[in-house]
Amino acid sequence: MRLMADGDGLRLAGGLCADCGHRMIPQRAVCPACGGARVGLAAFGPDGVVRKWSDLTVSVDGVEAPYWVGLVELAEGPVLFVRLASQPEVGQRVRLAADAAADVYWFEAVGDEASAEEEGK
Amino acid sequence: MNDRRTAYIRGVGMHPFGRFPDVSLRQMTAVAVGAALDDAGLGPDQIEAAYFANSLGGVLNGQEAIRGEVNLHHAGISEIPIVNVENACASGSTALWNAIRLVWSGEVETALAVGAEKLFVGDTGRTLAALRMATDVEMTQGQALQFTAMYAMRLQEYVQSGLLTERHLAEITIKNQRNGALNPYAQFGADLTEEEVLAARRIAGPLTIPMIAGISDGAAAAVVSSTPHADASIAVRASILATGGVDGLNEGVVRRAISQAYESADIGPADLDVVEVHDTTAPIEFLYYEDLGLCARGKAGAYFDSGATQLGGATPVNPSGGLTARGHPVGATGLAQIAELVWQLRGQAGERQVHESRLALSQNSGGWLDGDTAVCSVHVLERGA
Numbered sequence: 001m002r003l004m005a006d007g008d009g010l011r012l013a014g015g016l017c018a019d020c021g022h023r024m025i026p027q028r029a030v031c032p033a034c035g036g037a038r039v040g041l042a043a044f045g046p047d048g049v050v051r052k053w054s055d056l057t058v059s060v061d062g063v064e065a066p067y068w069v070g071l072v073e074l075a076e077g078p079v080l081f082v083r084l085a086s087q088p089e090v091g092q093r094v095r096l097a098a099d100a101a102a103d104v105y106w107f108e109a110v111g112d113e114a115s116a117e118e119e120g121k
Numbered sequence: 122m123n124d125r126r127t128a129y130i131r132g133v134g135m136h137p138f139g140r141f142p143d144v145s146l147r148q149m150t151a152v153a154v155g156a157a158l159d160d161a162g163l164g165p166d167q168i169e170a171a172y173f174a175n176s177l178g179g180v181l182n183g184q185e186a187i188r189g190e191v192n193l194h195h196a197g198i199s200e201i202p203i204v205n206v207e208n209a210c211a212s213g214s215t216a217l218w219n220a221i222r223l224v225w226s227g228e229v230e231t232a233l234a235v236g237a238e239k240l241f242v243g244d245t246g247r248t249l250a251a252l253r254m255a256t257d258v259e260m261t262q263g264q265a266l267q268f269t270a271m272y273a274m275r276l277q278e279y280v281q282s283g284l285l286t287e288r289h290l291a292e293i294t295i296k297n298q299r300n301g302a303l304n305p306y307a308q309f310g311a312d313l314t315e316e317e318v319l320a321a322r323r324i325a326g327p328l329t330i331p332m333i334a335g336i337s338d339g340a341a342a343a344v345v346s347s348t349p350h351a352d353a354s355i356a357v358r359a360s361i362l363a364t365g366g367v368d369g370l371n372e373g374v375v376r377r378a379i380s381q382a383y384e385s386a387d388i389g390p391a392d393l394d395v396v397e398v399h400d401t402t403a404p405i406e407f408l409y410y411e412d413l414g415l416c417a418r419g420k421a422g423a424y425f426d427s428g429a430t431q432l433g434g435a436t437p438v439n440p441s442g443g444l445t446a447r448g449h450p451v452g453a454t455g456l457a458q459i460a461e462l463v464w465q466l467r468g469q470a471g472e473r474q475v476h477e478s479r480l481a482l483s484q485n486s487g488g489w490l491d492g493d494t495a496v497c498s499v500h501v502l503e504r505g506a
Binding site: 025032052055061063070071080106 | 246249250253257259260261263264265266267269270271273274275277278281322323324325326366367489492
């Protein structure tokens with residue numbers, strides 16, 4: 001399981017360590033930070049920031065080139081490798097998008113308007 | 122130093138790396154093993170145990186199980202313990218790591234480490250899909266991961282900040298391709314110009330075709346023994362295997378493995394005479410200079426510009442041409458690095474021979490897990506007086 005329903009939206013399934021509070025994706029049986037075995041299921045996302053990215057000019061995995069991939073740091077902390085819907089930049093705010101039936105997800109850029117709105121909060 | 126006995130690389134051998142549609146995995150294995158045994162001055166019956174490294178022979182060649190038994194039997198190695206080793210692109214060095222420990226422990230006098238891989242199967246898409254399995258596939262499925270992009274991302278900060286320029290990316294590629302042209306075992310190798318490298322087809326970020334290790338077939342082997350080669354003593358001074366996935370964006374496993382190797386061999390970067398690193402893309406070699414401590418953080422471009430890592434330099438890196446020029450038949454690469462370093466230490470590397478050298482280091486990485494290289498192995502070899 002990679003995606004979790006959360007109200008109207010979808011989030012990413014991960015783990016939260018009951019002993020040290022470390023957050024991880026995917027959920028692991030043992031916490032990589034403290035070694036504790038009490039790791040509960042937790043929902044992460046949908047918001048994140050692109051830390052690194054690359055474009056690709058060769059199609060693979062049914063994805064037509066050119067396409068973009070990146071390391072996205074979720075607001076909760078975990079970093080994951082994902083496909084990006086458009087050319088990003090480092091520091092770009094992105095949000096989870098998914099085709100739940102196909103268990104496929106990617107991240108889409110959050111527009112300037114939405115970013116400004118968030119900063120105003 | 123502890124009181125364990127010394128393990129020596131007594132013999133090495135290779136089947137050339139390249140595209141060999143008419144040569145089977147077992148035939149390449151037999152060539153590499155035969156050459157390593159000849160070099161060691163031993164017969165197949167003197168090998169007491171063997172580790173067979175191969176990563177993708179199940180999914181690509183259909184031999185999912187007992188690959189070592191099948192391929193080594195063809196090379197005259199049977200009856201003895203044979204262990205199958207899989208650790209993605211670091212499979213070859215992982216086999217060596219095991220063979221060294223068997224000799225260190227006194228369990229055997231002589232063990233064999235072999236790496237062989239056949240990636241050309243007539244369908245590039247199938248090969249690329251197989252290579253993607255060197256990740257946590259449950260997490261990466263549907264994300265169209267390509268390893269070239271992982272390296273482009275590692276270089277991104279350096280390129281965007283100007284610490285590495287396009288000229289740097291081209292020049293390090295030119296160095297490795299030039300070295301590869303002098304290596305009879307190399308798949309590629311050419312005299313390229315900066316314009317040719319930069320104008321070639323771009324695959325990911327700033328990385329163009331000649332900067333990237335291509336699909337390859339090949340095999341390499343090393344005989345590890347409690348007694349050295351008759352003419353040249355090459356001792357194992359450090360043998361490290363480390364796994365990653367815990368350092369996240371810090372990508373710490375390579376630095377961790379190198380630091381463990383320095384500690385184990387009681388040496389530092391200034392002691393190294395010749396180095397082979399895991400340049401699945403030529404420009405990633407810049408980051409390894411810094412991981413190795415050959416230069417300070419952020420100084421890799423300037424260090425390269427000094428000429429230190431060229432064939433005639435103070436610390437030649439990838440005299441073989443590295444992965445990008447020698448080729449990268451996944452499970453064989455780690456042992457090809459060892460073969461190159463043994464030849465260099467013995468003064469048998471022909472036109473690509475570096476200055477007289479005593480201490481050599483190899484760094485072999487594999488897979489990707491949780492933001493980091495999944496596995497990294499580092500070996501340090503020393504030529505006796």
